[in-house]
Amino acid sequence: MSEQKNPLLSVRGVETYYGNIVALRGVDMDVHRGEIVTMIGANGAGKSTLMMTICGDPRARNGQIVYDGVDITQMPTHEIVSLGIAQSPEGRRIFPRMTVMENLQMGAALVDPEFFDEDLAKVFKLFPRLKERISQRGGTLSGGEQQMLAIARALMSRPKLLLLDEPSLGLAPLIVKQIFDAIRELNEKEGLTVFLVEQNAFHALKLAHRGYVMVNGNVTMSGTGAELLKKEEVRAAYLEGGRH
């Protein structure tokens, strides 16, 4: 799959700064149509910064980001996502004083209302728990429910590329499994392309077709999920002692 000519997303030499502090030091990576790609790395490596840079906030200082043939490096966030990118960001960012329903409606903000009921039924099928919570405020949901809602909200925009930032963070193993199963199902059944950022390297590499390793703002390794899982450096740094 990595031989494909036109990646859906291509990141080239991207450098991102917070003020004078460098967070990404020239990142290169691709995501092809139909793939699940993961970026693993320790806390503070720059994974979330990469996710947000793809969406234009913060903006890359150098380098280029091309999505579906369009250079999105300098586009404002709301235009980038209107091209079919959806993100479930770090910390989930559920609107706390909106109901589950309203959060989902926000997800569908750019979509023709005619699809709403159909899409709603789809995400409820994926996460039946959300349906029970439909009129509950986002801020009162449990962590697992918020994560499901964040993914469901992203799906409501009918994305071609789904960006997931640490969906497993702080969740019980059973919920993590539910969420990862849902991601796999979306990819296999709907052909949804997924870019997943994780500290939980074991699960992420097992799920993903390909993976990258990020260290201190640089991509240091790449390969198929299975290859990376076997690498000694990966095992030592991200798996040993942390096996799930």
Add this chain to the structure above:
Amino acid sequence: MEYFVQQLINGLTLGSIYGLIAIGYTMVYGIIGMINFAHGDVFMIGAFIALAMFLILTTVFGFVFLPVVLLIVLIVAMIFTSAWGWTVERLAYRPLRGSFRLAPLITAIGMSIVLQNFVQITQGARVKPLPPQIQGGITLMEGGANSISVQLSYMQIIIILTTIVLMAGFTLLITRTSLGRAQRACEQDRKMAALLGINVDRTISLTFVMGAALAAVAGLMFLLLYGVIDFYIGFLAGVKAFTAAVLGGIGSLPGAMLGGLLIGLIEVFWSGYFSVEYKDVAAFSILAIVLIFLPSGLLGQPEVEKV
């Protein structure tokens, strides 16, 4: 008793005007966390534009049918104040977004001074009168030997009804429409709203425009109710409406309405039972007391924890 009912009616009328202005404060605060100190002056230019438009229509064009005149006056005043609200946000606040918190507050005060001085220079410092346009009313209670009769003027009915309709419409807009949802989303998490495709800058601009349009309605009401305006009415009404917004819980729409009514009632009852001279002091004292003892206001939400 009659006196009390009469003050109640007067208080609700005045409170309606404060409530309409307070919405502008509370919505702007909600969405960008800033007190728009130039908002009271938007109300003031709303009143001036209404007066100018009224005179142009009646004397230059010879319109006589009052409802049509008032409707045109209202629409024109709303258009001008909206344009002003939009411009102020664009020129004075947006470039400062992301800078330190006091910066837009300082430009807000600057915009307020600019507007006041502009009106003072072009219109003069003296009060501008408008003869009463809507007279008469209903007598609710006949006065007896030792009581006054209670009057509900048509003007008061119009003000209270218009306010009820506007607030109901506005509540629906905020709670039920996609625009209102986008506004609330920007209030709660601007970054996330942008990630969902919301044009945050445009949503903020629209918030200023809505607040300014409501202030124009309040300006016209004030003009018709009191019959005199000057360049300074925006300051006093602005501070009281701001107090109303804080009392109701800044950022809360129903809070602004409730706060407006309460401030109107307090001011009127204070003048009626204690002293007219100190009615402004009453409003300012309430502001101080609320800020000290009830900083999140009557209906304000304490910050919901984000997990």
